Amino acid sequence: MADFPFGAVGFDLDGTLIESHRDLGTAVNHALALGGFAHVPIDHASDLIGGGAKIMLAKALDMQGGVAEDEFRRLYKAMLAYYGENYAVHTRPYPGALEALDELAWRGVRIGVVTNKFEEFARGILDTLGLLDRFDCVIGGDSLGKGPDGAYLAKPAPDPILRLRESCGGGRIVYVGDSSYDMRAARAAGVPVVAACYGYCDKSPDELGADATIDSFAELIPVLEALG
Missing domain, CATH: 3.40.50.1000 (HAD superfamily/HAD-like)
Incomplete structure (x- = not known):
């Protein structure tokens, strides 16, 4: 009109x-598990969202001490691969x-x-x-x-x-x-x-x-x- x-x-x-947030949080947790880190509670995954997937993962890792750059790249790639196959489950x-x-x-x-x-x-x-x-x-x-x-x-x-x-x-x-x-x-x-x-x-x-x-x-x- x-x-x-x-x-x-x-x-x-x-x-x-x-x-x-549930699908994003699950992808973050997949990467965290590969790196030997504790999961982020799914209900709190929304607190990490903003700025894109890379920033989301970085926030989750920084909460647990962070990782070296090469390890971050490995976990980030794993997160993207998982999310690409599971981005519309919930x-x-x-x-x-x-x-x-x-x-x-x-x-x-x-x-x-x-x-x-x-x-x-x-x-x-x-x-x-x-x-x-x-x-x-x-x-x-x-x-x-x-x-x-x-x-x-x-x-x-x-x-x-x-x-x-x-x-x-x-x-x-x-x-x-x-x-x-x-x-x-x-x-x-x-x-x-x-x-x-x-x-x-x-x-x-x-x-x-x-x-x-x-x-x-x-x-x-x-x-x-x-x-x-």
Whole structure:
């Protein structure tokens, strides 16, 4: 609909569109077991999420003393291999997510995903859940390659969100995420940002400093209208 204030809405994936901590936590625990470390309680795995799988594993290992770089690479590769075969065992969309996506589509809004998860995994999960065709673009942590420093151009860098705007035809966009990585990326891109406070937030709502907050998907459309 022409009166909607945004031409496109971008979403983070883990902790925003999908509840995925059980599958992520199981993959982390697989790597920890290979290294001789204690498991992370699955219910607390959400505390590690944010910044991508590598940071998640690093946090879990650092809690137990850490490992040398070559051992970390071995465990990280094992974690990715396991996750690539088990990324949608327990993972599901958050309640109300499908209805919100349908409402945005009905209003003529283009929809994209920007995640620090590898694009292959993100697309695979969305496809398994029957959601992939709902999105105009899926931008993963590795989609834009690496910058001059050798690191992937992923959040909190603004590049993925700027690519989202380009892929969705330009115009005014808004981004929805649950972590400080999301907030920083949106701010750097000059894009309004909504904090999904039901997700795996690494800071309090006040500390995240979003333009608006939601506690469920039922609040999203009214909040976007008000924000616009």
